[in-house]
Amino acid sequence: MRISLNTVTVKERWGLAECIEGAARHGIPGIAPWRDVLQAMGVEAAARQIRDAGLIVTGLCRGGMFPAADAAGRAAAIEDNRRAIAEAHAIGARCLVMVCGGLPPGSKDLPGARAMMRDGLHAIMEEARAAGVTIALEPLHPMTCADRSVLSTLGQALDLCDELGAGSGIALDVYHVWWDPDLARQVARAGSRIAAFHVCDWKVPTTDTVFDRGLPGEGVIDIPAIRAMVERAGYAGGFAEVEILSRSWWTRDPDDVLDEIKRRHQTAV
Template sequence: MTLPLSRLSLNTATVRAQWNLAQCIEGCARHGFGGIAPWRDKLAELGTEVAARQIRDAGLRVSGLCRGGMFPAADAAGRKAAAEDNLRALDEAVAIGAECLVLVVGGLPAGSRNLADARAQVEDGIAALLEAARPAGMPLAIEPLHPMYAADRACVNTMAQARGIWERLGEGVTVAVDVYHVWWDPDLRTEIAAAGSAGRIAAFHVCDWLVPTRDLLLDRGMMGDGVIEIPQIRRWVEDTGFDGMIEVEIFSEANWWKRDADEVMEVVKTRYLSAV
C-alpha cells in the first residue's frame, strides 16, 4: 500500500543548512508534505506566534517539537536552569500545536562518570515536567538515542529503558521511535509492541544508517541508502495501531545539507514512497 503524503513530516534538521523555518513551512506545503517538526532554534528565529500562524495557514500538522530534555547537570543551579528551559519548550510545543515534545534527555554532567545518577536525574526531570505537561495535554516523548551518545546526548539508549520510565511515571510519558537510534536493538520488535499496546508511541522518525558512517552525528543517510530495514520497523510500529506522522530527520553535513533544498525535498518524498 502506498503511504499517503499526508503522513509525511519534515524534521527541519533535514534542510537546516539551507532554509529557515518560514522557508521550511512554505516548502512543506509546496511539496505536498502533511507535516513539519521544527527545532527550537529555528522557531526562536521566526518567533513562536508567527510560526504557529504560518504552520496553521499552510495546513500542516506539527509531528513534534525538537527538543526538550538535557536534564542532568553537575549542580542544583544547572538542574534548575534545565527545568526552566523545559517549561519554555513545553509552552512552545503547546503554542504551535505540536503532537508531542521530543525529549533528548541528556548524558553525563560535566566531570561525572556516574551513569546511574544521570539516569536518575533524567527521570526526576521528566517527573517534574509532567506536572505542567499533563494539564496542557502535551505528551512528553522520550527519544532513546544510540548508545554512542550515552555520555553527551542521551543516557536513555533503548526502548526498554524508556519503557521503565513511562511505566513508573505513568500518563503523559511516551516514546519517539527513531530508526537511526534503535534499529540495532535485538529486542526492538518486542519493545515496540509493548509501547504501542500501551498507547505510548507518539512519534516515528526515519532516515538510514550508512556504511561506512563518516561522522556519528552529522552523516545520516537518506532512506534506502543504508542498512536499516525501515519498512519492517514501520510495519512493527503500525501493527500496534500507530497511524501517525512519519518524520524524516537527516543530519548530513557532507551530503544533503550541501544540496539545493528543493532537490532534497523531492528526494525525501520519493524515498518516503519507495523505501519507507
Template sequence: MALESRQLSLNTATVRERWNLAQAIEGCQRHGIGGISPWRDKVAELGLQESARRIRAAGLTVTGLCRGGLFPAPDAAGRQAAIDDNLRAVEEAAELGAACLVLVVGGLPAGSKDIAAARAMVQDGIAAILPAARAAGVPIAIEPLHPMYAADRACVNTIDQALDLCDALGAGVGVAVDVYHTWWDPNLERAIARAGAERILAFHICDWLVPTTDLLLDRGMPGDGVIDIPRIRGMVERAGFKGLHEVEIFSAGNWWKRDPDEVLAICTERHRTVC
C-alpha cells in the same frame, strides 16, 4: 501500497543549513508534505506566534517540537535551569499545537562517570515538568538514542529503558521511535509492541550509512543505508501507531549542502518507494 507525501513530516533539521522555518513551511506545501517538526531555534528566529500562525495557515500537522531534555547537570542550579528551559519548551509546544515535545534526555554531567545517577536526574527532571505538560495537553516523548551517545547526549538508549521511565512516571509520557537509534536493538519488536499505540508518540526515519564518517552528522537518506525501514514501520503500525513518518537527516557532508527543494523531492520519492 505506496506511501503518500501527506503521510510524511519534515523535521526541519533535514534542511536546517539552507532554510529558515518560513521557507521549510513553504517547501512542505510545494512538495505536498503533510507535517512538520520544527526545532526550537528556528521557531525563535521566526517568533513563536508567527510560527504557529504560518504552520496553521499551511495546514501542516506538527508531529513534534525538537527538543527538550538535557536534564543531567553537575549541580542543583544546572538541573533547575534545565527544568526551567523544558517548561518553556512545553509552552512553545502547546502554542504550536505539537503532537509531542521530543526529549533528548542528556548524558553524563561534566566530570561524572555515574550513568545511573544521570538516569535518575532524567527521571527527576521529567517528573518536574510533567504536571505542566499534562495541564497544557503536551505529551512528552522520550527519544532513546544509540548507545554511542550515552555519555554526551542521551543516557537512555533503548525503547525498553524509555518505557521503564514511562511506567514510573505515569500518564503523559511516551517514546519517539527513531530508526537510526533503534534499528540495532535485538529486542526492538518486543519493545515496540510493549509501547503500544498510546505511548508511540513519533516515528522518525533516515538511514545508517556504511561506512559512517561522522557519528552525528552523517545520516543517510532512506534507502541509502542498511536499516530495514519497512520492517520497523510495520512494527510501529502493528502496535497501533497511525501518525506521520518524520524524516530527520543530519548530513553535513551531503544533504545539508544540496538545494533543499531537491532534498524534499528525494525525501518524498524515497518515502514512497523504500519506506
C-alpha cells in the same frame, strides 16, 4: 504513512518560514521544527504560518538535557523544559521530543545522571499534562550515552513511561533503535504510546555517527520492517518524520532534497 519534514533536514539553507512554505509547496503535510528555528522566527508568527499552511506539527525538537553538574544547572534545565512545553502547546505540536541528556562534564556517574534525568522528567509532567503536550522520550543509540542521552534503549524508555504515566510516550527513531535485538518485543510493548516515528538511514561506512545520516534507502536499516512493527503495535500518528542530520545533504538545494525525500518515501519507507 504521510511525510513530515523535520526542519533539521534542511537547516543549513532554510529557516522555519522557508521550511513551512516549502513543505506546503511540495505537498508534504507535516512539519517538526527544532526550537532554535522556532525561536528565531517567533513562536506566534510560526504558529500562524503553520496554521495558514494547513500543516500538522508532528513534534517539537527538543526538550530534555536534564543532568547537570550542580543544583542550579538542574533547575535551569527544568525551567527550559517548561518553556519548551509552552512552545509545543503554542504551535499545536503532537509531542515534545525528549533528548534526555548525557553525563555532566567531568562526571563518570552514569546511575547518577539517570537519576537526574528521571527527576527532571517527573518535575515537568504535571505541567505537560495540563498543557496537553505529550512528553515523547527518544532513546538514543548507546554511542551518545556520554554526551547526549543516558536513555539508550526502548526498554529503558518504556520503563520510564510506566513510571511517568499519562502524558508520556515514545519518539521512535529508526537510526537509534534498529540495532536492538529486543526491538520487536519492545515496540509491541510500546503500543499506542508511540507518539512519533522518525526515519533516516545508517550508512556503511559512516563518516560521522551524528552528522552522516542517510536518506531512507541509503543504508542498512530495514525501515519497512520497523514501520510494520510500529503499525502493528497501534501507532496512530500516521506520519513518518524525516530527520536527516547530514553534512552532505545540508549542502544540497532544499527543493531537491524534498523531491528526493518524497521519492524515497515511496521506495524505502
